Amino acid sequence: MTGTADLEQNYRRWLRWYPKSFRREHETEMLGVLMAAARPGQCRPAPAECLDLVQSGLCLRLRPPAARTRVRRDHQAPPPCRDGHQPR
Amino acid sequence: MTRSHRDPVRVAQRTGSSTVYTIAMAKRTMQEATFLILTALAASSQHGYGIISDVATISDGRVRLRAGTLYSALDRLRIDGLVEVDREEVVESRLRRYYRLTPAGSEQLAFEAARLHSNAATAFVRLGLTGGAAG
Numbered sequence: 246m247t248g249t250a251d252l253e254q255n256y257r258r259w260l261r262w263y264p265k266s267f268r269r270e271h272e273t274e275m276l277g278v279l280m281a282a283a284r285p286g287q288c289r290p291a292p293a294e295c296l297d298l299v300q301s302g303l304c305l306r307l308r309p310p311a312a313r314t315r316v317r318r319d320h321q322a323p324p325p326c327r328d329g330h331q332p333r
Numbered sequence: 334m335t336r337s338h339r340d341p342v343r344v345a346q347r348t349g350s351s352t353v354y355t356i357a358m359a360k361r362t363m364q365e366a367t368f369l370i371l372t373a374l375a376a377s378s379q380h381g382y383g384i385i386s387d388v389a390t391i392s393d394g395r396v397r398l399r400a401g402t403l404y405s406a407l408d409r410l411r412i413d414g415l416v417e418v419d420r421e422e423v424v425e426s427r428l429r430r431y432y433r434l435t436p437a438g439s440e441q442l443a444f445e446a447a448r449l450h451s452n453a454a455t456a457f458v459r460l461g462l463t464g465g466a467a468g
Binding site: 267271273274275276277278279280281282293294297298299300301302304305 | 380381382385399400401402403404405408427428429430
């Protein structure tokens, strides 16, 4: 059980790369997904998972706050994030 | 989402015009991960881990979404009005949020599927593999 708690704590640390507002809404949910996808006995996130969380978190942080409520207009598209979506 | 009322699939089929495609799709080709997420939600609502598993199944294990990628894609799709929250459940003291396609999401997925289908059909024809069955 300690391994599971450690893993969850570890994931929680990596989720700090996400904006606070995003974490408020999605942290518990994302932790559930990360823990469901974990291998039995895993107590640390895999390096690729960490990289994915850092990149996605940074991508959301770099997105202008107004973009989160605006309806997409798409005339001037900035470079895409690695999930293939355009940050705005 | 004013363009969602135009039904880009039917407009494009009716006119056969690439300019209509450009206007209707707002100059963006959908990425494979996004296409697969929308496909996973096409039949019924699913929670995050369900989407990851379903995307792996749909793609024959080729696309394995990670949680970070999935949630930034879902966030974007919600902003774009293509996906919305269906319901929330608490399972083993963990929050599960179920997502579903909006009517605009179904429309966009149908449009993209038609585009890919048309491109694939052309490729088969030019390879001399008409009928779509390779080998």
